[in-house]
Amino acid sequence: MTVQTFYDVVVIGSGHAGCEAALAAARMGCKTLMIAPNLDRVGYMPCNPSIGGPGKSQIVAEVDALGGAMAVIADTTAMQVRQLNMSKGPAVRAIRIQCDKSLYAMAMKEMLETQPLLRLIQDEAVSLIISGGENPEVTGIRARISGDVCAASVVITAGTFLRAKMIAGESQSAGGRAGDSGDTHLSASLDGLAFRLRRFKTGTPPRIDARSVDVARTTPQPGDDTELWMSRAGESGSLSPLQLPPSPTGIFSSMERLGGRNQVRCFQTWTTPAAHDLIRNNLHRAPMYNGSIEGSGPRYCPSIEDKVGRFADKTSHPVFLEPEGWRSHEIYVQGLSTSLPPDIQNDVVRAVPGLEEARITRYGYAVEYDALDPTELGRTLESRRVGGLFFAGQVNGTSGYEEAAGQGVVAGANAAARAQSLPQLILTRQDSYIGVMIDDLISKPFNEPYRMLSSRAEYRLLLRSDTADTRLAPIAYRLDLIDDTRFQAVERQRQTIERTVAALESTWLGANERHGLALESEGLQGPKRSLTALDIARRPGASLAGVIRAVTSLGIWNGPILEHVPLARTEITVRYGAFIDKESKEALRHKANEFRLIPDNIDYGVVMGLRVEAAQHLASTRPPSVGHATRTAGVTPSDIGALLVHLSRHARESHS
Missing domain, CATH: 1.10.150.570 (GidA associated domain, C-terminal subdomain)
Structure with a gap:
């Protein structure tokens, strides 16, 4: 096979980190090659077919602000959308999208295939080409079929495939996920360069046939009837949902029109004491307990046998039944991740209410794999050991599609910057969740897969999802990750918010009947002394839209027209202004010392x-x-x- 012998950037792997890395490098004007052993697995979701959640949707918003694809593809292929943590403050609210996993992968592959300067090839990278002696630098890769491919920068996004093995009960086989073999050659190449590697573990639950579920014994979970988008393109109305007619039978056969789109319901049930007894009585057959697995698993996504073992006082754990696709009859059984033997998996599943007659279509399993010690990396995700070599995603010891995507954008952009001798993309704890994650990875020792949590960010109120574009668009624009049209749209919205707040601050309302009646018509109490519209908008329960309508009716409003005001973002700015100012000052002080x-x-x-x-x-x-x-x-x-x-x-x- 003939391939171009030189690329600015070569990306190894086509998972969520690899996709974002390749797109970022190509958008910055680099000739980019993505090499992967199976191009049918581009952007594949091997575990939960969902994007977002607490701490994660913030990363997705930042990926979108940096010109990435994840938010757009999730919005396009959504089957259900929900907003989480609505009873809490805006700093920790999150969006979670249930996607059609097949459509997600298809849409992601199409985006890669239509990206100028980016080429995809199905091949296997077996080793790195290194030169430089005492100051080694990567100069390319050696591929099984294509041979030597020279490159100025290389990004490794090997996921869970380095020296990977799959384990279920007494059965073991080589592979990073069902249907795909592991990678021993690249792991050996890293070993030869003296990189510090660790053994980590992840896992996935069984899938079951939707037609074998008794939903009468479960609790329905509909999507939100509010228009919710992760991407700026979705918010602006420039996206068209990509969907298929639902499967004709099973619990996901009917759709609901909610939030301006077609959605399906998910369902919740619970494990039982009987299921826990089955697990306890068979822990000797569980690889996590009998020594078959040596790697550390994710603390915040434990297997069901781990939950039963660690939380012996709990008589039940939640289980969520989630669709894998519009035309699929398979259900992802969230909460039952396991590597127990298949016969025990059958018994445990059928001990769950609503699943008494469930038919397993794919059994759960664990994956043990090599992960790089990310303290080997710098803020750009470039190796300190080998120049021009970048790492992103689960190979760095993280868990989750979103964490991988965030690293992918940074690694891809910096690989491109190095190839072109451009300024680097360095994100900090003060400006992004991605910056928090990278700083944690490169500076803190950890012995388990890293998951982003909102509690890890010191400046959560500043790093809200709705501020991602205003925080990061200027950086993305300077690096050519987004175009002028996108940047100007972000700037216009930022200026509108600033003008609205300034107008509220300069608009005064007096303690008189006319002003009082105008406010009361909007359900607001009139002032007992002269107050600004900003003061009134900050009252508990006050509606910003109501305040603007009231002052407009009085003829004293000189701010933007209400239809042009991004209300939700402005309302947060108004209501939490004092806290935001305090956090901003603290962030600046810390950044000065950073x-x-x-x-x-x-x-x-x-x-x-x-x-x-x-x-x-x-x-x-x-x-x-x-x-x-x-x-x-x-x-x-x-x-x-x-x-x-x-x-x-x-x-x-x-x-x-």
């Missing part, structure tokens, strides 16, 4: 006020900056304060 360098030869033993434990941790890890020191285990804020005083004193003495 990149403050620590001298390589610093003696932590002489830093006054630094505790012995902190001095020992800092001396062993040698953080390059104050930001990294802040996130070093065993180091407290007071320790950082002592370190900052020492650095300032040292700087003054050096200049005196």
Whole structure:
């Protein structure tokens, strides 16, 4: 097979990280090659066919703001859309989309195939081509069929395939997921370069036939009857849903028109004490317990046998029945991830209400695989060990499609930047969830797959999904990840919000009958003294739209026309303005210290006020900056304060 012998960027792998990396590199003007062993698996969802959720939809919004594909494809192939955490504040609200997994993969592949400068090839990367001696750099890859392919940058997005094996009960086989073999050659190549690799574990639940479920014994979960979109394209009305007529039989055979789109219901049920007894009585056959699996599994997505073992006091755990596609009869049984033997899986499934007659179509299994220690990487996701070599996705020890996509955009953009000698894309904890994730990965030791949680972000109110484009569009525009039309639309919306808030602040209402009646007509209490429209809009229960209508009817409104105001975003800005301002100041203060360098030869033993434990941790890890020191285990804020005083004193003495 003949391939072009030189590419600016080569991306190994076609999962969610690989897709975003390849698209980002090509959009930045790089000749890009994506190489994968099976092009029928591009953008494939091997586990849950859903996108988003707490901490994850924020990443998806940021991927979208950086010109990525995940949000657009999820919006296009949605079967159900829900907003989560609505009883909580806007900082932790999230959207979750149930997708048709086949349509998702098809739409993603089409986007890749139509992207200029990007080529896809079905082949296997067996090793890296390295040059440079003491300062090694990657110069290409060696493929099984295509031979040597030269490249300025290489991005590895190998997912769960490095030296991977699948395990269910007593059965083991090589492979990173059902139907796909594992990769031993690339893992050996990384071993040869002395990369630190760890063994991690993931898993998936059984799938069952929708026609064998008794929904009368479950609780329906309809989608939201509110128009919800993850992508800016969806919000602007420029997307057309991609869907098929539902399967003629089974629990997903009927649709509901909700939130301006066709949706199907999901269903909830629960495990039972009988199911737990079956699991406990067969733990000796569970690979997680009998020593067949050595890798660490994800804390926040445990198998059912792990849940039963760890939470012995609980008599039930939730189980969600979710569709795999419009024309599929298969159900994803969320909550029953397992690697128990098939015969036990049958018994456990049938001990769940509504699933007494369930027929399993695919059995659950675990996957054990090699993952890179991401402390080997820098903020750009480039290897510290080999120049030009980038890593993204589950190969970095993360779990989840969204985390992979976020890393993919960053790795792909930086691979392109390196190939073209352009400024790098560096995201921080202060500007994005992706920045939080990357900072955690490269600076904190962890012994299990990493999952993004909203609690990991210190500035959640600033990093809301609805602010992703205003935060990141300027960066994306500078790097050519988004075009001028997209950037100008973001700027117009930002300016509209600012003008609306300014107009509210300068519009006064008095304690008189005319003003009071106008407000009361909108269900708002009139002021007892002169107040601004902003003051009234910040009252508990006040509606921003109602306030604007009231002041418009009075003829005193000089702000944008209501139809042009992005109400939801503006209302959050208004209602939480004081908290947002406080968090912004704190973020700026921390960012100022984030990149403050620590001298390589610093003696932590002489830093006054630094505790012995902190001095020992800092001396062993040698953080390059104050930001990294802040996130070093065993180091407290007071320790950082002592370190900052020492650095300032040292700087003054050096200049005196």
